Amino acid sequence: MTRRFDSPEPAVPTRKPGPDRPRTHSFTAFGLASEVERPSPGLHIVATPIGNLRDITIRALATLAAADAILAEDTRVTRVLLAHYGITTPLLAYHEHSNDAVRERMIARLRAGEALALVSDAGTPLVSDPGYKLVQAAIEAGLAITPVPGPSAVMTALVAAGLPTDRFFFEGFLPQKAGARRNRLEALVTVPGTLVLFESPHRLPEMLSDAAAVLGPDRPAAVTRELTKLYETVRRDTLGSLSARFTEDGPPKGEIVVIIGAAVTPDRTVEGDAALDGLIRTALERHSIKDAASLVADETGQPRRAIYARALVLARSDN
Template identity: 45%
Template sequence: MHHSLLLGVFMTTGTGTLFVVATPIGNLQDISPRALEVLRSVALIAAEDTRHSARLMQHFGIGTPMTACHDHNERDKGERLVARLLAGDDLALISDAGTPLISDPGYHLVRQAREAGVRVSPLPGACALIAALSAAGLPSDRFAFEGFLPAKSHGRRQRLQALADESRTWMVYEAPHRLLECLDDMCEILGAERRVVLARELTKTFETLRSAPIAELADWVRGDSDQQRGECVLVVEGASVAESEEVSGETLRVLDALLQELPVKQAARLAAQITGERKNQLYQLALDRGTKNA
């Protein structure tokens, strides 16, 4: 088994450890000393794309063998990798950029390792969605991540419609060639004034963070083709929550009565069935009233 001083915090057992290692999303200086030590020390690195990651390894002089673990082979490859872990080898899992499993492969390997009783240890680091949220200037005490929206317009519009009443800040990744279409669909479904932050090429030379109402942001992207290149995160302002006076007194009485007997989610669902109000609206209202009455 391969060990180092930095890995010595883990008790030696008969099995190895699977390290889930975050790598830079652009600026190579964002890799941590601990991540470098682990990548040098493990027996094997499971990479989303070995050719892509070879450049990172070459830059830091890391000669650890690599094997491909991607969407198309992950289930089968996972069994062989878990066998090596059970035999005592330490392995590292990396994606092309950022934190593995966040809209990237790795879930099946991690699950197989855990089910086999193998220790799985995360090495935190760069993550595009968290980096975007931290600089967006939108509420971040509660937020939702929706990954990539469907590539085709119909599916994308359906998903946006389902998110229209979401009161938390929410985020999506979007391919650059679909960015403008996505913003136009958002404008139509969410309204022209909903605020969105475009976080593009984070940590890279042409990093852009632009905050504006959707219609204004779409026009800006339309007028500058450079903004339709590179990795994109969209951070979307949550829907405004209806104030209690916008809901009838009868609805509030029903909701409050149900909250006395039921958890918030069930109370909101039943109140929506009884009153005909939107479930998402009543759920947020129930959360707010539960906090105030606590």
């Protein structure tokens, strides 16, 4: 997915290497040129900025500058980043339409001892992009895989949304057709964590409408747009209110990540049930009330607080 970069400082002019001018392994940042050593042989999975070009690590720059080649989802997008930091490493296209023959050529280069860097258009490779098959092929060939961590649209949106981050589920893009989209949302109703979804701007109003209908209009949510860029915005509200807002205003522009809060299970007392009581009593034979309640709650999907209350009742009555 092609993304626009926001560049906070002027790009550094680069010169293409020629027969009489070999490529140097260097990059330029903050007006200073840095020479770097060639990375170890293997496939290096390099995270790149999701918008703001300053959001890149020194290690990522060093890897990109000194690799034998960079495998890019869209070479035009990656070329902007490389030009900004004075990096002249050759670019090769690797995208969702790359076939087995392309992967075989890349594996052959890796077998020959080359260091190849894999990047996506923006963010961490393999997250909703086509790098997985190449990484899998490299692993099957016994070749080294080196992650170079950095920016991630998933994590950036999650921490900006103001919703619980202790447990979350990354769904990626929902199906484009309404029926399939609703079916998939039905499967997400009981996921016990915050949901993270990508969405195209023109489909956002329809997706929010379906999410409000299936997941419930009162579910807390956030729509994040153009994260790390000049026009970054985060809209926090319920699904119902966000759906109404974007239906009225129309599709926004830019890159979208939607965060939806977990389903809220109301507190309630678990009524006496022979099967459930049996599970609790069995757990109480070997565990404390607290641990027994946790085990049974995890096994049955019942609210932990309610199971604990029932376990207290049973423990008292059995003594």
